[in-house]
Amino acid sequence: MSAETGGADRKPEVGDVAATPAVAAVPTLNAANVLTLSRLVLVPLFVLALFTADGTDPVWRYVATAVFALAALTDRVDGWVARKYSLITDFGKIADPIADKALIGAALVGLSVLGELPWWVTIVIAVRELGVTLLRFWVIRHGVIPASRGGKAKTLAQSIAIGSYLLPLGTWADPVCWTLMGLALVLTVATGLDYVVRAVRLRAGRGA
Numbered sequence: 001m002s003a004e005t006g007g008a009d010r011k012p013e014v015g016d017v018a019a020t021p022a023v024a025a026v027p028t029l030n031a032a033n034v035l036t037l038s039r040l041v042l043v044p045l046f047v048l049a050l051f052t053a054d055g056t057d058p059v060w061r062y063v064a065t066a067v068f069a070l071a072a073l074t075d076r077v078d079g080w081v082a083r084k085y086s087l088i089t090d091f092g093k094i095a096d097p098i099a100d101k102a103l104i105g106a107a108l109v110g111l112s113v114l115g116e117l118p119w120w121v122t123i124v125i126a127v128r129e130l131g132v133t134l135l136r137f138w139v140i141r142h143g144v145i146p147a148s149r150g151g152k153a154k155t156l157a158q159s160i161a162i163g164s165y166l167l168p169l170g171t172w173a174d175p176v177c178w179t180l181m182g183l184a185l186v187l188t189v190a191t192g193l194d195y196v197v198r199a200v201r202l203r204a205g206r207g208a
Contacts, residue, residue: 028091031085035074035081036078036099039075039100040095042071046107049063049067050166055114068163068166072103075096079096108125116165125184131196135199150190150191150194153187157183158187
């Protein structure tokens with residue numbers, strides 16, 4: 001076939017399918033979202049392990065700690081997978097923070113129910129998380145408040161502090177646990193205030 005009759009040298013026209021290749025949509029069921037869903041599935045398993053034998057059996061406490069650590073690890077991995085392989089979806093944007101809050105919330109409430117963590121600590125963290133969620137909805141028409149480095153550090157600090165409380169280490173480790181949770185609380189409050197400032201600036205800059 002010659003170039004004049006549509007050979008290899010013919011320039012693609014606007015109507016040609018090959019000239020405007022369709023971009024494949026990212027499937028909702030992908031590796032990143034499966035990791036997120038696995039975190040949600042692990043939450044009730046974690047709670048079950050934590051409350052087995054009234055939370056006093058060292059073996060079950062190690063099991064609960066391991067399940068919590070595995071679930072927390074998926075939080076670090078799913079975001080990396082989504083960005084690395086372009087698997088970001090609307091479902092993932094919604095499910096990921098829900099899974100995070102479900103895991104951290106279940107651990108804090110569980111420890112408070114067992115009398116190992118003061119309720120005021122759980123309440124402070126819960127109020128902060130709920131407040132940030134409401135702030136996101138408050139400014140959603142004006143823009144998105146991205147997760148900050150402080151926010152990621154806060155989540156990591158919370159996970160490490162909770163892990164120290166979950167492990168059956170004995171009373172000798174109490175000062176370590178208090179210190180880790182204190183650091184997590186400072187980061188929790190500080191990043192919460194940062195979100196408030198950024199939300200107000202975003203609303204003010206875009207108009208109310």
